[in-house]
Amino acid sequence: MDGTVSARSGGRRPNWWKPRERPVPPAGYPEMIEAMRLLQDRITAAVPDAAMVAEVTRGLTAIADRLEPTARDEWSQLAGSLREVPGRGSALLPVVEILSENETTLRGRVRFSRFHLGGNGAAHGGTIPLMFDDILGRLANSGGRPVARTAYLHVNYRSITPIDRDLRVEIRFDREEGRKRLLRGELRDGDVLCADCEGLFVELRPGQP
């Protein structure tokens, strides 16, 4: 098999780990994703009446229908592939604003929002590994290293993680052994340790999906 993209097959290609051109977003694309995040927060918080539910459903369906003809396969999609944009242009991810980054350490600021609420003002426990996985993965795959995937991610919840507050996150490379890359991370609210983690990333062999 060569590395060509097949829209019908969903676009999986066996050599996806090879460097490729990054898609270029049109002007305003990050702002559109930001509007999507705002929508997610507002819908999560809203208790609309039936008339407004019907109106919002019509509006959202109309937007979804307008976007449908512009759909491309995974290798061309913009969401999630914009490395320079906070949150990579993915509405799924809690947005980490990178404050400093080199090949061994990453420091950032993250704010979980209403969309990420678990209960009683605390972020949902699943959103914290999501955030860690993404930035550990970013650091694990930095510095021209071949692509590695998460083999495990161990998260300790040390204290609740409040939503709607700026939190600090710090990730560091612990060690590399052959194909294995071990990273650690911490999430803090001021001096309070909210969560820490250890992640193992394993470099993919050629052809590994």
Ligand SMILES: CCCCCCCCCCCCCC(=O)SCCNC(=O)CCNC(=O)[C@H](O)C(C)(C)COP(=O)(O)OP(=O)(O)OC[C@H]1O[C@@H](n2cnc3c(N)ncnc32)[C@H](O)[C@@H]1OP(=O)(O)O
């Ligand atoms: C995705 C990256 C995109 C890049 C863009 C960057 C920005 C975006 C960032 C987004 C980031 C998002 C990132 C994501 O979310 S990636 C999505 C989540 N991860 C996956 O889907 C991975 C699924 N698993 C696999 O594909 C395989 O299991 C892998 C590739 C991980 C290893 O299977 P493989 O067959 O290749 O490995 P091996 O058996 O030869 O083992 C090799 C060595 O590893 C050790 N080992 C293996 N597993 C474990 C384990 N669980 N605990 C402890 N050790 C383990 C093993 O003992 C051995 O060690 P040693 O005996 O040699 O000492």
